[in-house]
Amino acid sequence: MDVGHRDSITGRTTTGHEWNGIEELNTPVPKVVLFFLALAALFCVGYWLLMPAWPLGSTYTKGLLGNDQRRIVDEQVATAKAERAAWLDKIDGMDFAAVKSDPQLMQDVVQAGHVLFADNCAVCHGVKGTGGPGFPDLTAQAWLWGGEPEKLAETIGIGINAANDDTRVSQMMAFGRDGILNRQQIADVVAYVRSLSMPDTGSPESIKAGQEVFAANCVSCHGEDAKGLHDQGAPDLTDSHWIYGGTLGDVYSTVYSGRQGHMPNWNARLTPAEIKLLALYVDQMGQTK
Structure with missing residues (x-):
């Protein structure tokens, strides 16, 4: 196909490209597009002149307006x-x-x-x-x-x-991981601790056994009444506020693995x-x- 061939339907010339019988028309860019492109270019030039815009190593262009945010x-x-x-x-x-x-x-x-x-x-x-x-x-x-x-x-x-x-320095020992208490002792002391704020949890036998474990291992930080000691940073175990969760699994994990906040x-x-x-x-x- 010759370049400049005029399409019989649109009256526009072609570019000489053809795909499967489809000819490409040489359609000029609409003037409105050129207008807005020129307007955008003028805006960019004006912005570069008036406002801080271009980096210059350790500084930048300040702009004629000096509008430094x-x-x-x-x-x-x-x-x-x-x-x-x-x-x-x-x-x-x-x-x-x-x-x-x-x-x-x-x-x-x-x-x-x-x-x-x-x-x-x-x-x-x-x-x-x-x-x-x-x-x-x-x-x-x-x-x-x-x-x-x-x-x-x-x-x-x-x-x-x-x-x-x-x-302030505070850390709860890992009673299970470090082998201080066995799993049954941990389960008992967890039952006792949870019973202090949730009386209907745990069996009476486990709670009683856990109280003995608590007295032997926990009172030095949490106190005999389990209300915590501020000079140790030990929490009150008789209220309903649990930093690491108060479910059976959460408390067991705390006793077993220990805690050290920051x-x-x-x-x-x-x-x-x-x-x-x-x-x-x-x-x-x-x-x-």
Whole structure:
């Protein structure tokens, strides 16, 4: 087929290509498409000239308008910090009881503490602080190391099993894996522990035997009444709050394999005033619930 042959139906010339008797027409690009392509090109050139756009090694083109979003955000953050500094410094200079007795300051604590908690703590404890498998529910007030604001601030600052030299240290032994207790003893002590908060579980014989196992192996951390010891970081076993789950299998796994939780030492990232703010916020979470 000759190039330039005119199609009898459309009146357009052909390109000279043919597939199974189908001829390709030499149809020009619609002018509206060319218009918008040109408009997009002009917009790109204008944007490159007016706005930050091109990387130049360690820097970038600033643009004629100087509209630097990073600079704007930095200025907004600096302004917010300056506005917060007045009442945050006031909180930092007061004891916990005085702050808690001031409704206006506590309103600031709740508002700012919610953001600080969401940015740093929610990934483990949840946005509402209700925790999850392996992470304590902070609204339950079932504290491992004490629930006074001063204790909470200390725990937040130095962490638990963290890198800080003064970190709180806590670990539950692996009674089954390390051969301290046999399987029957573990089953009995699990039945006893679960009966403390769920009286209708386990046989009386197993619960009685488990009580003896508990007295011989567990009271040094959890106490004779099984309500836990804050200086050991040992939980209260008589309430209904289970960090790693309260089912028969969960508790058996905990006794058999042991547990060792971890919380970072936040004094490496947050200021003392921010840690105090977080402690006050966490303290009021449980009281609000």
